[in-house]
Amino acid sequence: QVQLQQWGAGLLKPSETLSLTCAVYGGSFRGYLWSWFRQPPGKGLEWIGEITHSGDTNYNPSLESRATISIGTSKSQFSLRMTSVTAADTAVYYCARGWIGVRGDFGPANWFDPWGQGFLVTVSS
Amino acid sequence: DIVMTQSPLSLPVTPGEPASISCRSSQSLQHSNGNTYMDWYLQKPGQSPQLLIHEGSSRAFGVPDRFSGSGSGTDFTLKISRVEAEDVGVYYCMQALQTPYTFGQGTKLEIK
Numbered sequence: 001q002v003q004l005q006q007w008g009a010g011l012l013k014p015s016e017t018l019s020l021t022c023a024v025y026g027g028s029f030r031g032y033l034w035s036w037f038r039q040p041p042g043k044g045l046e047w048i049g050e051i052t053h054s055g056d057t058n059y060n061p062s063l064e065s066r067a068t069i070s071i072g073t074s075k076s077q078f079s080l081r082m083t084s085v086t087a088a089d090t091a092v093y094y095c096a097r098g099w100i101g102v103r104g105d106f107g108p109a110n111w112f113d114p115w116g117q118g119f120l121v122t123v124s125s
Numbered sequence: 126d127i128v129m130t131q132s133p134l135s136l137p138v139t140p141g142e143p144a145s146i147s148c149r150s151s152q153s154l155q156h157s158n159g160n161t162y163m164d165w166y167l168q169k170p171g172q173s174p175q176l177l178i179h180e181g182s183s184r185a186f187g188v189p190d191r192f193s194g195s196g197s198g199t200d201f202t203l204k205i206s207r208v209e210a211e212d213v214g215v216y217y218c219m220q221a222l223q224t225p226y227t228f229g230q231g232t233k234l235e236i237k
Contacts, residue, residue, distance in 0.1 A: 044230055096174075110221055112174075112219075114173075114175075
């Protein structure tokens with residue numbers, strides 16, 4: 001059974017860079033879209049972006065200028081970097097596996113399953 | 126971006142009774158390939174979202190058959206035939222027709 005495990009820096013100051021990593025255990029890295037989402041405290045879900053196993057990326061236009069998703073040195077890991085954070089970036093960040101269907105390897109994904117456990121990032125001076 | 130609108134936002138339910146959540150999208154979620162790209166997720170208290178229904182009406186692996194999804198075009202419904210205590214949480218609809226993927230505001234189901 002595939003599991004996603006996340007880690008990173010949990011407390012940042014404004015203007016710093018957010019950095020999170022998600023490791024995939026128990027399943028193939030190929031053939032899926034690997035995504036990042038976030039959820040501000042008490043609010044709903046927002047998609048940040050996604051990456052294929054070969055490194056092709058796609059971002060939410062609202063965050064594209066600040067977000068970078070990359071494949072880790074271990075081919076079963078992927079990472080999120082977000083520059084110039086502010087208090088508005090305080091959220092629980094989730095990684096998730098996107099299932100690809102007949103629309104092809106570059107997506108969009110049809111659905112997301114499973115999700116990582118979530119990681120709270122707080123931005124505060 | 127496709128806007129997803131859920132109702133109700135709060136849903137108190139007596140155990141054993143049915144429940145229904147509606148989701149409306151700002152444009153049709155039916156692709157030219159015939160598939161409907163609409164998913165439902167449940168976020169239990171303190172947990173990550175978990176997939177319930179994908180492509181409008183297909184239950185995810187391990188999801189009890191008391192959960193069902195229906196609808197087409199822009200109007201969709203998630204039904205729970207008999208609510209159990211473990212069903213509490215926030216239910217989200219999500220469109221996967223195009224990026225950016227977008228979610229409804231969430232419907233909080235609670236037990237009366």
